[in-house]
Amino acid sequence: MSTEGMEYYRAKYKTLEDLPGVGPATAAKLRQSGYRTVEALATAAVSELVAAGIGEATAARIIEAARRSMAITFVRGDELVKLRKTVRKLTTGCPSLDRLLGGGIETQTITEFYGEFGTGKSQICQQLCVTVQLPYEKGGLEGGALYIDTENTFRPERIMQIAPRFGLDPDEVLKNIIYAEAYTSNHQMVLLENADEVIKENNIRLIIIDSVTSHFRSEYLGREMLASRQQQLNKHLHKLIRLARAFNAAAVVTNQVMAQPDVFFTRDVRPVGGHILGHMSHTRIYLRKGRGNIRIAKLTVSPNLPEGEALIRITDRGVEGEEDA
Ligand code: GTP
Numbered sequence: 001m002s003t004e005g006m007e008y009y010r011a012k013y014k015t016l017e018d019l020p021g022v023g024p025a026t027a028a029k030l031r032q033s034g035y036r037t038v039e040a041l042a043t044a045a046v047s048e049l050v051a052a053g054i055g056e057a058t059a060a061r062i063i064e065a066a067r068r069s070m071a072i073t074f075v076r077g078d079e080l081v082k083l084r085k086t087v088r089k090l091t092t093g094c095p096s097l098d099r100l101l102g103g104g105i106e107t108q109t110i111t112e113f114y115g116e117f118g119t120g121k122s123q124i125c126q127q128l129c130v131t132v133q134l135p136y137e138k139g140g141l142e143g144g145a146l147y148i149d150t151e152n153t154f155r156p157e158r159i160m161q162i163a164p165r166f167g168l169d170p171d172e173v174l175k176n177i178i179y180a181e182a183y184t185s186n187h188q189m190v191l192l193e194n195a196d197e198v199i200k201e202n203n204i205r206l207i208i209i210d211s212v213t214s215h216f217r218s219e220y221l222g223r224e225m226l227a228s229r230q231q232q233l234n235k236h237l238h239k240l241i242r243l244a245r246a247f248n249a250a251a252v253v254t255n256q257v258m259a260q261p262d263v264f265f266t267r268d269v270r271p272v273g274g275h276i277l278g279h280m281s282h283t284r285i286y287l288r289k290g291r292g293n294i295r296i297a298k299l300t301v302s303p304n305l306p307e308g309e310a311l312i313r314i315t316d317r318g319v320e321g322e323e324d325a
């Protein structure tokens with residue numbers, strides 16, 4: 001697999017010990033706190049390293065060196081354009097959905113699929129695990145997928161059903177999907193905090209959390225826990241976005257929402273993650289059921305695209321656009 005498009009993200013320092021000021025003891029502390037790669041350090045905050053037992057001045061120096069090596073410190077406007085050019089789009093495998101998304105799912109940001117149960121959120125995630133492996137000219141990212149599953153809904157059999165449609169060998173496709181089941185919200189957070197090495201070693205270009213909110217919702221009950229729930233979720237999503245930036249990967253999360261039929265005139269939904277998830281997900285797609293296997297995808301939030309809708313179908317071949325269904 002190639003690493004084209006990642007020039008800006010390739011660290012000049014290969015291991016933590018290569019960074020100036022990092023000896024074996026500091027490296028051990030960093031690793032223990034989940035910072036195993038230069039990429040992860042480049043997107044870390046000083047306070048986080050201090051919490052890991054590193055002195056403040058050293059922490060600042062380490063982060064600065066990691067950032068400089070990855071060219072993600074101050075950049076000129078023209079350089080920013082170049083950096084922005086490394087953003088890639090991952091095909092969903094549905095032409096209608098790709099069109100809605102202006103070409104596909106962008107790397108370096110979070111894309112959230114939300115909707116009621118059975119609307120196809122997990123189906124889309126599993127299909128993306130296949131399409132991410134396609135060559136760039138076919139809309140893929142020539143990389144693997146990391147799938148953090150909180151509801152035990154990932155099915156390798158489904159991947160094997162979807163892969164042939166994209167001309168890929170099902171067994172090979174499965175080899176490039178790293179799967180982890182998260183048992184609690186805390187476990188889910190720890191998995192992501194420790195993911196940087198796995199991401200680097202396996203050339204992961206797609207990080208999925210399906211669903212990002214279910215554990216938080218079931219564990220943090222009642223009004224008085226709302227603030228701490230949002231705080232933890234916020235921290236989790238920050239980590240996700242940093243990983244997406246550091247590895248030029250697409251980050252996709254799902255969020256089950258319930259329709260509120262009691263709201264007059266509008267078919268409103270209450271996003272479980274509340275405002276924080278709303279602000280952190282740069283692109284949000286609302287899924288609702290249509291007739292039979294049809295689903296309607298609505299782009300509700302995007303930094304640069306107009307609102308719009310696309311029809312998709314869930315079939316034995318995966319998720320298909322209206323054209324090919
Ligand atoms: P929650 O996780 O419960 O919130 O739902 P979700 O939005 O993740 O729904 P999911 O992606 O699991 O979609 C479920 C839909 O996909 C159901 O309508 C299933 O019938 C359909 N589906 C799942 N697997 C297959 C399959 O192998 N073949 C076909 N034709 N449909 C499938």
Ligand code: MG
Nearest residue numbers: 121122153210
């Ligand atoms: Mg699901």
